[in-house]
Amino acid sequence: MRKTDPSPYKDRIITSADTRDDVAQILYGLSLRGVKAVEVENEEKTPHSQIEGAKPPRFLILIETQNELEWRIAQDSIRSIWDAILEQHPRAVTPSGHCSFCGYDVERLPRPTICPECGVDVDSIAARRVVRLRRL
Ligand SMILES: [Zn+2]
Numbered sequence: 001m002r003k004t005d006p007s008p009y010k011d012r013i014i015t016s017a018d019t020r021d022d023v024a025q026i027l028y029g030l031s032l033r034g035v036k037a038v039e040v041e042n043e044e045k046t047p048h049s050q051i052e053g054a055k056p057p058r059f060l061i062l063i064e065t066q067n068e069l070e071w072r073i074a075q076d077s078i079r080s081i082w083d084a085i086l087e088q089h090p091r092a093v094t095p096s097g098h099c100s101f102c103g104y105d106v107e108r109l110p111r112p113t114i115c116p117e118c119g120v121d122v123d124s125i126a127a128r129r130v131v132r133l134r135r136l
Pocket of ligand 1: 115
């Protein structure tokens with residue numbers, strides 16, 4: 001763990017992570033695509049989303065390079081890296097088809113789905129992360 005003040009790197013934050021396993025998977029996923037990244041403690045407790053019940057993540061993942069192409073590669077790949085991490089949580093929806101946050105029945109709504117009751121995008125990485133963290 002490097003102790004680095006994240007504030008000078010604000011514009012280099014590609015994502016955050018909740019556990020050391022997540023950090024390892026994200027750094028590995030980025031390295032496979034030729035992107036070097038490091039993790040720092042989220043000392044300012046910057047939240048990863050505005051979703052109610054979302055805890056501030058423990059780590060921030062920073063891209064080391066100033067190279068714009070690497071930055072774009074990282075941006076293009078972070079969703080698929082998270083999809084792999086969240087494989088067991090494909091949607092923030094209960095087994096009976098209800099929104100995990102408010103209980104509204106979203107089963108038959110078109111996807112991706114913004115819950116009409118609470119406004120959460122139940123297909124988003126952010127919502128899926130909150131649901132998984134509750135069960136970790
Ligand atoms: Zn909802």
